[in-house]
Amino acid sequence: MQTYPIPMVPGPVVVPEAIRQVYLEPYGSGDLEVEFVELVTRTQRRLKAIFGTRDDIVIQSGEGMLVLWSALKSCLVPGDRVLAVATGVFGYGIGEMAQSIGAEVKTLGFSYDETINDMARIEAAIAEFKPRMITAVHCETPSGTLNPLEELGRLKHAYRVPLFYVDTVAGAGGVPVLADDWHIDLCLGGSQKCLSAPPDISFLSVSPKAWEIIDAVGYVGYDALKPFQHAVENRYFPYTPSWQGVAALYAAAGLLLDEGLENSFNRHDAVARFCRRRLVEMGIDLFPAPGAVPSPTVTAARIPQGFTWEAWDRRLRAEGLVVAGSYGPLAGKVFRLGHMGSQADKELVTQALEVIAATLK
Template sequence: MKSGKRSANYWANCVNTMQDHLLLTAGPTPISEEVKQILSHSMFYHRSEKFIQTYESVTHRLQYWLRTKNDVIILTGSGTAGMEATISNLFSPGDHVLVVENGKFSQRWSEIAEAFQLKVFRLVVPWGKSVGAEALVKNLTAIGSLKGIFLTHCETSTGALTDLEIIIPAIRHQTSALIVVDAISSAGILPLKPDDWGIDVIVSASQKGLGLPPGLAFVALNNRAWIFSEQSELPKYYLDLTRARQSFQLGRGALFTPAISLIFAADHVLSQIQQKGLENIWRERQSLAHQFRARLTELGLSLFPEIPADSMSVIKFEPSVNAKQVHAELKEKFGILVSRGQGQLAQKVIRVGHMTNIGEPELERCLSAIQTILSTKIG
């Protein structure tokens, strides 16, 4: 085979190899057979009446999924696109913002904000820990003219949960700053009630709680956030939330060409979620996480985060066990794909996702494999 060229058989073999693996990463999640069928349908024109109706349906169903009555804007891109859109549409150069950093993905808020020349104040929390209301109040009152507070509901690098239900009411009346939450690894999986709790902006995406391929980002904004958008002086074009909102309100659907197949798949999945009931799904995911962790305890293992989110289980190992090797053996010997530890946790933890389209049989298979691997290293 000549360099740079790949045959159809090559790609078919790649797909078959991946299909043989059990996907238990911290995102993306497995997709259902029904979604696969929808994604294989003939292409639609995104300005057709049928597609615009579906686009509107998805937008309204997302309000149910995110438990909000506020506007939800759909973007074509990953969750990071939603994060960048939030900053570029709602803030201006020099604005003071507070970012709670307790892992790799919460640090991304700081990186994006600094790229757009915002003045970032960091509340650094040790990896695996969760910020408390007292520490947050102390920091926000020390910052003058604070415009934004950025939180991460589930920090995917550590599995730590930020208890928004407790924290946000404690700070909501202490500041006029926008409260922005990354819910990419929590929406549709963990209890999330932005309107009740006082969250101004929620960012999420398609590849975790919805069980879809990556490619859609969602930004839900309340009226306070839209007022901030009118004052923003940062450049934006493709991720212009105001223009996207106007396009939707005028009945034109998406501002630019969207991920058409993903929109149809999202409509199907969101319809199923409504039929099942979001609260029932929250309870189901919680029960599954607790069962999995009880079995981990039986194996003598424990979790890394102090307050774990039920989206995933970040498993820590004794210093004598290299987590990177466990990760490699799960893949090579057992056909199980989990997520590696990141940064300072690279050799200390593995991250097992149990977000969507994953049940007891899949997690039991993972547990059995981990037990076998550890028996050869410790026994």
């Protein structure tokens, strides 16, 4: 398998040695052991700190898309109204996911280069549509944008919308997440972005109201949330969990909390500002529109004039730099640098920018 000395893909990111070593440890009989239950409990406490919540944390074995589906299937029945506030590939996609399981979806769409704004329009939609669930994406990685969620959460609370569903897979740990203050009922995360662990674990916070709805819906499936509600206290998990994956997540969350969340946020913000400034100085156009909030965890820029995505990607790889393209309507138009987690490192980003500058010449 080809590896590159300058990895800048926005997840999975480079896994630090301390986390890789976790996978070499012997773990006995997994969830049959009381030590595993204690590990899950300690990991949940760390994730609560990262999410800014007192709500329960569910940890599932699988990549981040698992919890996106899990939360929808466990909380919705056909005919439920879902207001999808969408600014990018994942925001629109979550609305389509909800629609596929029978929900009545109203998509309140913005341009892919925008972030959530026009709160009067959103408030009018909530008042008229009366949704059971509002969905939003915190960090739209395909667009390199970060959606402000505080005001949306306030509207959810004011209009007594039962559920607020937020995908912060690419935000948590790199930017502030205040799930309780923002009235988030289902806050979704993954291991392979700012936490810098392999892409084998996903997790989410679940509010008391969400548990009430999950219990009433009674969804049964591999991705169901209901069996996890009492899994720890009963020492009985719905399927064999990944001991190594949970141990790696525990270690990854520990590294982040040892650094200090505020220090991590500042590190991501400083590296992102440096990256964007240097790209603009090179004459490369950033993708987010003026007035949109750029993400501190990923920078999206337009592919330079004279290059196709395939040619641009090939030239950068030839110099040891691997970046990412984008998806949906942005495919072939945008490239992305993932300065998140272990890759939110100024020296690494400097190397990447030097390759880009040289390639432009």
